[in-house]
Amino acid sequence: MVCRVSVTSSVVRETRNSPSFAGFPKSSLRLLAGPAPFTGVAVSAGTRRCARSPVQLFRCRVGRGRDSAARVFATTATEKASPWWARQKELWTEVESEEHFYELVEQAGRERKLLLIDFYATWCHACQKVYPTLCLMAEDPKLTKNILFAKLQVDKFKTLVKKEGLTMLPVVRGYGNEGKFLFECSASPKKVKKLRQNLNTVLADTSRSYYEDPMGVLQPETEEMMARKAEKEAELKRLAKEKAALAKTMDNLASNGNGSARSVPRVKELNSKDPSKTQDPRKRMFLEKYKADYGYGGMIDELYQREIGSRLSENEHYMDYTAAALYCNSVIDNAMNELKSAVFGNPHSAAPSSVRTDTKIEAIRERILRHFNADPAEYQCVFTRGATASLKLVGETFPWSDKSRFVYLRENHNSVLGQRQYALAHGASFQAVDEDWVDTWLFGDNSESQDIDESLASPPGDGAEEPVYSLFAFPGEDNFAGVKYPLEWIHGVRAKSTENTKWFSMLDAAAFVHAQPLDLTAYPADFVSISFYKMFGYPTGLGALIIRTENVELLKKVFWGGGSVSLATSADNFHVLKCKPSERLEDGTVSFLDIIALEHGFNMVEKLGGPPMIQRHVASLADYLYEQLTSLRHSNGKPMAFVFGKHDHPNRHKVQGGIVNFELLGSDGHVLSYREIQEAAGQAGFHIRTGAECNPGACYKYLGIQDEEVERLAGTKEGCNDEVEYLTVQRTADFSSIGQLVTSQEILDAIEETKVPLGHAGEVAMKWVKVPLGSIRVSLGYMSTFEDVQALVDWVELRYRDKTSADF
Ligand SMILES: Cc1ncc(COP(=O)(O)O)c(C=O)c1O
Structure with missing residues (x-):
């Protein structure tokens, strides 16, 4: 509530519609905002709780006379909580x-x-x-x-x-x-x-x-000025008309495929439209089962041929979308046509070519926010070099203190784990946690959980002068097994904040947004990191940090550069950061030609029906691949594959994305070499990824490897696909299996079902086992097809059935 009061140097008198300020000691008053037209000086400041509501008010001395009265605004504390505007x-x-x-x-x-x-x-x-x-x-x-x-x-x-x-x-x-x-x-x-x-x-x-x-x-x-203005307006109208005509011509050119798309050979059987016309009975069954979920209304085969097919042979299958989505021919054509249609200058200048670029960039920022249903008044889109750079920017500028905590889900990408170095540099502490821990922390009864770190359960900042800022980071979808984590956590993290301790959420959406809708109005994450090439393949080297506007002020930016300051001097240590949040966080010139290309990527996503349609398409293929792989058997009945993630969850589409991550098992139950599989798959035309996939937390958790065991490898392992492929570790095993080496399958089963009989002396023994340090990741995307998935299943069966590692 706002009320008018009149103030003298010693008395506060209410004049209208005001709560009672009687009895306020002078020292309790606090400066809220200066009434600019008055030449008065603030003489006291403070905050005071009155009987009914806390009231804060401004008091000033006006003019020369000490006791001259002035009208000022007083505001209740509840009002203060609302933003200035x-x-x-x-x-x-x-x-x-x-x-x-x-x-x-x-x-x-x-x-x-x-x-x-x-x-x-x-x-x-x-x-x-x-x-x-x-x-x-x-x-x-x-x-x-x-x-x-x-x-x-x-x-x-x-x-x-x-x-x-x-x-x-x-x-x-x-x-x-x-x-x-x-x-x-x-x-x-x-x-x-x-x-x-x-x-x-x-x-x-x-x-x-x-x-x-x-x-x-x-x-x-003057008359002359008015005439000039009218002339300029007429000229602008004429230019706008010409621009619209040019845009239409470009659209027509683009939709005709503009050369390269038309030269693509047609497929013999465009059969996704009508299951009954499909020759392959397995595909017929698949189409009948997944119906409209697969293929964008029967368009996928044509789309694939037009957009991708010319760049891959018939026997090649791209299945590495989490690493990078495949770019579409029409996106490249349209982006190049746009660049050829005009001159785009450096947006920092004021020349017409620069203004053109700047206008375009601002429109694209808006488009990105719209795509994620983020209110442009509440969110800013800051361009970065990619998700990693976005995460680094948050790590670098977050207002860490020695009381801050950096809590993150174990299954985060390396680029999130790297944020902890900034937290540590400021004396903050960190903690890697798992999904159940987070659920209990945010929504459970903390007192019942032994896992909750006491100092986290009771916010560390209570009683402190300045609030303590802490960060919780999690991936929308992890890039190892493709598990999706609850976006409801964002609300839980907000609710954890108290007056003295502020919790913020960092959503790493890099692997999530290609095939999942993200609604930032429903889930108002504080910071979101993305890479555009993971969404639609092109351009590379460009990402964004989507950040709540109110958080920009909190960030403690150290470095500044061209473009991020409005004023600076050379000899003195003086600079003023730009007011516009996106500009103050973007040092140097943004990759403006790439940003212009983004629009065409977003157009492609929309043409497919947007993220919800892509999600349905990808989910149908991931389901099918999971079912097929888990049903493969060696002649002795043993399974050929072990799949990680939550594919068998009753609500799998909510918790599982488009990654199928697995180990192939020999007929003796041992895990087969992922390096051998990577090489053989490549030769057979499959583009897949193997190793720990830059996600040590998820990889080692699924494989049951302890951090200390990995740490022993320091200095010996160079990368995901080097020759250090296994770790020999001691594990408990059933008494019944003593005498033989415990198989990796047994270990995997034990991890999955937590049935290793710990604590049963006499029945338990320690065994040395070879555990792989990685796995095979197949990641599906907007242009994946049934043929890709079926070809992989057929190849796995043909090459690895009844084989053991000794065969390779
Ligand atoms: C979940 C996740 N986060 C972050 C990154 C890093 O993205 P970039 O390499 O584009 O910076 C990746 C890349 O694979 C990822 O999958």
Whole structure:
């Protein structure tokens, strides 16, 4: 609640609609915001709880007289919790939609008032600074009698803002009768002082337009200026028409395939459309089972041929989408055509070619946020070199302290684990946890769990002066077994925050967003990392950190470079970071030609029906591959494959993504060499990945290897596919199997079913076993086909049935 009070140097008196401030000691008052038009000085500051509600108020001495009264704003503490732009909202009409904007223009005309719009952004420091001054005007009856005060959040209405040609912030604009644009003037902290005078000038004659002189004073436009403006507007209209015609021509060119796509040979049997016409009975059964889930309404075979087929032979099968999605021919063609259609300059200049690039980049940022249903007023899209760079940026700038905690799911990618070095550098502690731990921590009764680290259960920051900032990181989908983790954790992490301890969520969505929808309005993660080549293959070397706007201020940026500062000096240690959050976090020139190409990748995803359709397509293939692999048997009845992940979960589509990660087993039950399989698969035309897949947490957990055992390999292992493929470790084993080596299959079964009979002396013995340090990962994506999956199953059966490792 906001109320008006009058203040003298010793007495606080309420004047209207105010809670009782009686009895407030002077020392309890605290400066909230300075009433800029007053020349007063703050004389005391503080916060005080009164009987009914906590109240904070500002008190100042005005003018020269110590006891002269001033009107200031007092705000309850609940109000303080709301962001600055939501305060004193009863004074303003907030523009809610584009239509609403035009309605306001009309309303002002009807009421014969001047419509004054304050254009602001939530992240704009200057907008925040001048807001109390603007509020003072918006409550002045002398002005409100003739002016309708409205404000518009620019990030919510980017199209409108673009249409209106807005180029700076903060700015106010005046519209007169029939929506006639009368003036625009800067509302910067320096120039806002002239606003009252300017408004009086305009109110004296609302029939003409005004321009702002260099001193910030509005001057009536001359006849010559008006004629020039009309000419410029006509020219702009003509250019817009030409641009639209050019865009249409380019669209036609692109949809004709533009050369390379048309030269692709057609497949003999385009059979995904109609199961009954399919020759292969296995495919017929598959299509009957998965129906509309597979193939984008029967389009997949044609699509594959047009977009990918020309680059792979008929016997080649790309199954490494988690490493990189396959790029589509039409995306490359469309991106190149766009680059050929105009000159795109460095966005940091002000030349026409630079403005063109900048406009494009801003539109693409918006498109990305829209794709993830992130409100542009709440989120920022910061371009980075990839998911790893996004994670590094968070690690580097997160406000760690020696009380902070970095808690992360064990199954995170190496690039998340690397964040802990920054936490440690600031004296923070870290903890790797598993899924059950997180569920209990966030949603369970902590006191019942022995696993919960006490200091985490009771926030470490209680009682501290400054809040303690802690981070919880998890992957949307892990890149090892493709398990998807609950996005509900994001809400749980938010709820963990107290006044003294703030918890933030870091969602590593790099492996998730290719085939899963991500809705940041439903799951408002604090930080999200992505790489675009994992979404649609091209461009590479470009990713994004999607960050909640309110968090940008918290980040402690050390390095700054070209593009991220608005002001700097050479000899003194002086610099001012840019106000716009994305710009202050992007050092140097962003990869602007690649960013332009992104639009075409997103167009392709939308053409397929968006992430939900891709998810259904990929899930049908992952299900089928899992079923086929787990049903393969050697002649002696032993299984040929052991698959990791949650494919057999009753709600598997919620918890399992498009990765099928497995070990192949010999007929003797031993795990076969993944290095041998990688080589043989490559020769047979399969593009797959083997090893630990940059995810030691998940890999070693599934294989039952302890961290200390891995640490013994320091200095001997160089990479995922080097010759150090197995680790010989001691494990418990059934008494019955003593005398033989315990098989890897037994170990895998034991891990899966936790049936190793620990603690049964006499029945348990320690055995030396060879455990692999990696596995085989098949990852499916938007252009995967039934033929890819079936070919792999057939090849595995043909090559490895009834074989043991001795055969290779
Ligand atoms: C889950 C996950 N996180 C992060 C990364 C790192 O992505 P990039 O190498 O594009 O930076 C990957 C790459 O495979 C990944 O799968």
